[in-house]
Amino acid sequence: MLELTIYHQLKEFDLNISFQTGQEVMALFGPSGAGKSMTLQIIAGLVRPKSGSITINKRAVFDSSRGLNLPPQQRRVGYVMQEYTLFPHLSVAENIAYGLRRNGSKHEIWQVVTNMLDLIQLPGFANYRSDELSGGQKQRIALARALVTNPEILLLDEPFSALDGPTRAQLRMDLQTLLSQINIPTLFVTHDLAEANLLADRIAVYHRGKLLQVSTPAEVMHHPTSLEVARLLGPHNCLSGEVRLVTSHGLQVQAGSLLLDTPSYPFALGQAVNCFLRPEQVILLRSKESLQNYTNLAQVQVVSIVTDGLSFSLQLCLVGERLFPDQRYDLIATVPLHVYESLSPVVGQMWWVSLKRDAIHLLKA
Numbered sequence: 427m428l429e430l431t432i433y434h435q436l437k438e439f440d441l442n443i444s445f446q447t448g449q450e451v452m453a454l455f456g457p458s459g460a461g462k463s464m465t466l467q468i469i470a471g472l473v474r475p476k477s478g479s480i481t482i483n484k485r486a487v488f489d490s491s492r493g494l495n496l497p498p499q500q501r502r503v504g505y506v507m508q509e510y511t512l513f514p515h516l517s518v519a520e521n522i523a524y525g526l527r528r529n530g531s532k533h534e535i536w537q538v539v540t541n542m543l544d545l546i547q548l549p550g551f552a553n554y555r556s557d558e559l560s561g562g563q564k565q566r567i568a569l570a571r572a573l574v575t576n577p578e579i580l581l582l583d584e585p586f587s588a589l590d591g592p593t594r595a596q597l598r599m600d601l602q603t604l605l606s607q608i609n610i611p612t613l614f615v616t617h618d619l620a621e622a623n624l625l626a627d628r629i630a631v632y633h634r635g636k637l638l639q640v641s642t643p644a645e646v647m648h649h650p651t652s653l654e655v656a657r658l659l660g661p662h663n664c665l666s667g668e669v670r671l672v673t674s675h676g677l678q679v680q681a682g683s684l685l686l687d688t689p690s691y692p693f694a695l696g697q698a699v700n701c702f703l704r705p706e707q708v709i710l711l712r713s714k715e716s717l718q719n720y721t722n723l724a725q726v727q728v729v730s731i732v733t734d735g736l737s738f739s740l741q742l743c744l745v746g747e748r749l750f751p752d753q754r755y756d757l758i759a760t761v762p763l764h765v766y767e768s769l770s771p772v773v774g775q776m777w778w779v780s781l782k783r784d785a786i787h788l789l790k791a
Contacts, residue, residue, distance in 0.1 A: 428579055428611050432478035441635040451605055451612045453622035456632030462615040466581045470505045471498035482578050504572030504580045512556040519552035525575045542570045562593040582614035631655050649787050656702050661758050663703040669693050683747035686722050688786045698791035707785035708759035711778040720780035728775050729755050738766040
């Protein structure tokens with residue numbers, strides 16, 4: 427269990443956060459320079475905050491009110507930095523065993539190192555030098571060195587940032603398996619939303635030294651607590667509207683020219699709201715015959731299509747009264763490759779779309 431409340435003055439803003447985490451993986455997610463890596467450095471004891479307290483398994487490692495500030499080697503924290511910082515003059519085994527030099531005989535240390543190499547799936551690499559390793563192998567060795575002393579908490583600072591795409595994808599899966607085996611509180615810094623969703627039990631959304639939301643990945647993705655969180659999560663459809671009807675089954679919200687059916691929310695008639703909908707929840711409809719099976723329909727024209735090779739994002743302009751006449755498009759719809767190939771949309775084409783009712787999230791404007 428980690429409990430943390432810290433305040434620290436930085437050059438451009440103040441880091442002022444408080445949270446706790448147990449036997450779980452928590453992603454610190456947000457843009458570069460938001461205070462995520464600084465949080466890890468403070469927990470590890472590399473930076474002393476201006477005030478606050480940090481306890482690990484109910485053991486205080488920092489408390490400004492008591493003048494307590496344990497050095498890094500006494501905090502029982504495993505810390506993997508972005509650069510891995512392996513010692514180039516030492517072998518893989520010597521790198522892993524660096525923190526065990528005073529904790530057992532050579533035979534005992536060798537056995538621990540061998541077991542750790544098996545755990546990270548690098549048996550037989552004990553005598554390699556760091557310059558003989560790939561980026562992915564270096565990352566595994568750095569992780570093994572952090573775990574070999576049996577830390578009470580593991581800190582990972584953008585562990586995959588220096589790796590190529592295929593290696594990153596494989597190591598994400600390997601790390602997911604490893605973290606389930608070691609079962610200690612883990613914090614990892616990332617600005618990759620897919621990474622946070624894959625590995626984390628909870629996501630802490632950072633922005634300029636503040637925590638905007640701490641929730642499960644699904645809750646953060648589909649129920650952002652503010653417009654700022656929605657923006658940090660990437661493209662979102664955000665429509666300003668007003669509650670026009672309240673029933674026991676849900677609401678109707680007028681958003682520009684669209685009258686939207688939404689789930690129930692505790693908003694009164696006439697309340698100004700923001701309607702959030704992820705692009706993946708905007709459904710492209712192939713034919714007019716299918717319209718009767720859907721709600722929240724709108725006719726649109728495709729104005730742009732972009733792709734990362736795996737999914738396609740379509741910028742859509744409403745036919746008739748525009749929602750955002752000052753910008754190029756009104757809505758974004760994202761479809762996976764197989765759907766795109768089946769539908770074959772092209773720029774300039776007219777489509778009907780459905781804004782999925784149950785996926786609409788409302789916030790007070």
